[in-house]
Amino acid sequence: MGAHLPATEFDGTAVDDQREADAEAVMGEPPAQMVQLLGPDGKLGLDPVFTPYAEKISPEALRGLYADMAAIRRFDVEATALQRQGQLALWVPLTGQEAAQIGSGRASQPQDYIFPTYREHGVALTRNVDLAELLRQFRGVSNGGWNPKDTNFHLYTLVLAAQTLHAVGYAMGIQRDQKLAGASGTPDTGQDAAVIAYFGDGASSEGDVHESMVFASSYNAPVVFFCQNNHWAISVPTNVQTRVPLSNRAKGYGFPGIRVDGNDVIAVHAVTEWALEHARQGKGPVLIEAFTYRVGAHTTADDPTKYRQSAEEDAWRAKDPLARVEKYLRSEGLADDGFFAKVKADGDELAAYVRRTTHDLETPDIRSAFANTYAEAHPLVAEELAWFEEYAAGFAGEEPAAAASGQPAAKAGH
Amino acid sequence: MTTMTIAKAINEGLRATLSRNPKSLLMGEDIGPLGGVYRVTDGLIGEFGPDRVVDTPLAESGIIGTAIGLALRGYRPVCEIQFDGFVFPGFNQITTQLAKMHARSNGNLTVPVVIRIPYGGGIGSVEHHSESPEALFAHTAGLRIITPSNPHDAYWMIQQAVECQDPVIVFEPKRRYWLKGDVDIESPGPSGDPFKAHVLRSGTDATVVAYGPLVPVALAAANAAAEDGRSVEVIDLRSISPIDFDTVTASVQKTGRLIVAHEAPTFGGIGGEIAARISERAFHSLEAPVIRVGGFHMPYPVAKVEEDYLPDIDRILEALDRALSY
Numbered sequence: 001m002g003a004h005l006p007a008t009e010f011d012g013t014a015v016d017d018q019r020e021a022d023a024e025a026v027m028g029e030p031p032a033q034m035v036q037l038l039g040p041d042g043k044l045g046l047d048p049v050f051t052p053y054a055e056k057i058s059p060e061a062l063r064g065l066y067a068d069m070a071a072i073r074r075f076d077v078e079a080t081a082l083q084r085q086g087q088l089a090l091w092v093p094l095t096g097q098e099a100a101q102i103g104s105g106r107a108s109q110p111q112d113y114i115f116p117t118y119r120e121h122g123v124a125l126t127r128n129v130d131l132a133e134l135l136r137q138f139r140g141v142s143n144g145g146w147n148p149k150d151t152n153f154h155l156y157t158l159v160l161a162a163q164t165l166h167a168v169g170y171a172m173g174i175q176r177d178q179k180l181a182g183a184s185g186t187p188d189t190g191q192d193a194a195v196i197a198y199f200g201d202g203a204s205s206e207g208d209v210h211e212s213m214v215f216a217s218s219y220n221a222p223v224v225f226f227c228q229n230n231h232w233a234i235s236v237p238t239n240v241q242t243r244v245p246l247s248n249r250a251k252g253y254g255f256p257g258i259r260v261d262g263n264d265v266i267a268v269h270a271v272t273e274w275a276l277e278h279a280r281q282g283k284g285p286v287l288i289e290a291f292t293y294r295v296g297a298h299t300t301a302d303d304p305t306k307y308r309q310s311a312e313e314d315a316w317r318a319k320d321p322l323a324r325v326e327k328y329l330r331s332e333g334l335a336d337d338g339f340f341a342k343v344k345a346d347g348d349e350l351a352a353y354v355r356r357t358t359h360d361l362e363t364p365d366i367r368s369a370f371a372n373t374y375a376e377a378h379p380l381v382a383e384e385l386a387w388f389e390e391y392a393a394g395f396a397g398e399e400p401a402a403a404a405s406g407q408p409a410a411k412a413g414h
Numbered sequence: 415m416t417t418m419t420i421a422k423a424i425n426e427g428l429r430a431t432l433s434r435n436p437k438s439l440l441m442g443e444d445i446g447p448l449g450g451v452y453r454v455t456d457g458l459i460g461e462f463g464p465d466r467v468v469d470t471p472l473a474e475s476g477i478i479g480t481a482i483g484l485a486l487r488g489y490r491p492v493c494e495i496q497f498d499g500f501v502f503p504g505f506n507q508i509t510t511q512l513a514k515m516h517a518r519s520n521g522n523l524t525v526p527v528v529i530r531i532p533y534g535g536g537i538g539s540v541e542h543h544s545e546s547p548e549a550l551f552a553h554t555a556g557l558r559i560i561t562p563s564n565p566h567d568a569y570w571m572i573q574q575a576v577e578c579q580d581p582v583i584v585f586e587p588k589r590r591y592w593l594k595g596d597v598d599i600e601s602p603g604p605s606g607d608p609f610k611a612h613v614l615r616s617g618t619d620a621t622v623v624a625y626g627p628l629v630p631v632a633l634a635a636a637n638a639a640a641e642d643g644r645s646v647e648v649i650d651l652r653s654i655s656p657i658d659f660d661t662v663t664a665s666v667q668k669t670g671r672l673i674v675a676h677e678a679p680t681f682g683g684i685g686g687e688i689a690a691r692i693s694e695r696a697f698h699s700l701e702a703p704v705i706r707v708g709g710f711h712m713p714y715p716v717a718k719v720e721e722d723y724l725p726d727i728d729r730i731l732e733a734l735d736r737a738l739s740y
Contacts, residue, residue, distance in 0.1 A: 113487075142520060143514075143517070143520075144518045144519050144520060144522075147519070147520075147522040148522065148523065149522060149523075154486075155518060155519055155523075157511075159510045159511065162479065162506065162510065162511050164479075165475065165476055165478075165479020165480050165482070165483065165507065166479060166480075166482050166483040166486065166511070167483060168479075168480050168483060169479060169480030169481060169483020169485075169486070169487070169491075170484070170486055170487045171483070172480060172483065172484055172487075173484045173489050174487065175465075176439075176465055176484075176489065177488075179465060180436060207475060207503075208476075208506075208507075211471070211473040211476035211479065212476065212479070212480075214471045214473060214476065215476050215480050218470075218471055368520065371521065372517045372519075372520055372521040373517050373555050373556055374516065374580050375516050375521070375524045375526075375579035375580050376578060376579050376580055378558075378656055379609075379656050379658075379659075379660075380655075380656045380657075
């Protein structure tokens, strides 16, 4: 399916070649085929399955996809700067993965529910999450800065792959909602919903990914597994996680697996829309492997120079997801200098908004942690809160810095 | 009043829940046509169908993880873990995800998942089938843990667990599954709050706190002590998290002596927590140190020697002698 691209994971070391030969021997076919519609040269190719989906993307929509990618890249730069300036404890950059995230996120429908891992800032943008809210977690003022019920974009999950099971369970709930609605004859808005579970090449080794695919397969759950293979799990390359293309693993679970050029926003959008349609139609799960690259560090605490060559990074920069869309839009006369200037200005405005808002993100009162540990009243929590109140009251009138808890009594009224 | 076993009482409690709440469902290994390895879900798949009594793949993390997703979609999953020692593949989902979801969402999300775990020894089984891991979960904020010791409580507590907005683990005393007792299916009566301890027997010389499988042992020990003229108060803790310290404190203020008995190892266990809290709350009432009766600091031993490991009547009486010697 799709354009057949070189199967190499890492451009041809002997070890890679041997692994691929092994994989081909086992599977009886070339191990890696990758769907690509818009190449790095900005030329649009054809695919018998996915071109019809790509054709649904209007010029205006394509300009929108570009604008989204540019916005989230600018946001990424700003968030990295905020971390360097001490405004954030940590940042998890996404640069290089814009097409994988924007393309898939924009293919989702409002009634769909998204379970991200922790790098899906681009998907968050497509789900209308306030990007300043997204920074709460990295500023240390919340473990989840947004209400998932508002956007159907779940909280970030830091324990790798745990969310893939939540996604499958959620999809099993959608199936039951459909039956309950059918039984009662009442139309249930959102009953044609599907779920996307994001994870990465590193997390693909976690047992929860295996279990989630087994459950999804057993119950034919309407879930799309979206694996961003960004080639590096912190310092460990993908070929330590797998000796076959990750998309091929779907075969073992009995559902389709598709490797898509994760730097091609048109192909990612088309493939994801196809997969969501597949799930919505009751045909079960799909695994999408978006073949992409983490151009930056794993987090702002990481140093990629210790484990990879700059030549590799340069090779991937040549496949930049934004540059190819710009080439296409310009060559087809679909966008002019004015458009790109506007995109840049909008990005700067977003960055300024995020910077301004981050400074103003208020530090919560620890009382909210007492309040939210349990949904129902809990005697131990009440007892410890009462103790804390009495203790904090002992600092009344002192300068805030004098309070031992870091939550001085002076803040009690906030 | 109806007489039934604990296993049957849980079965009836689940049946009542499934009948009442269309969003409730059961999930677990072999819980469908087989009715579970202990037959606790016997007959339910026939009544409610495979979408509500779900035989799952053999994967505990998968069971808990998908239950979390179902709860996020508005469902009330009741998961069965086949044996105590097999909960650990699901431990990550329980402690890092289920327990924290409400807190980390700033209260926006609730995950009312119930996890049923048959626990404890005394059935002569192979390894991993006789453990009491409740302290590992009690240490995790966000979870509630209850354990019935009789059929009436079993019938009501499983239903109360499903109705709770928080995740609840129900530890079921597996060697008491066949214990019979009266169940009032019309009213929970004094069992209306699953997080309250019950004083089962009044006494003045010492208090014995037990829960789950050791409650009948504690009552038998109290009876034996009575023959020696010692008046022992027995408390069925019922809830391990939260612990009803008010009831325990009031008892100790009356008796002045406290023994806590559980099958789990004493080191780092629930008994230690109770001893510490009671020493803070009732220090001036205590006539003796709080004494723990429990398992040893070893992996649960092989079946042929488990009688030497498990607290029994004599172990509780020995502790009582020590408490009364001060």
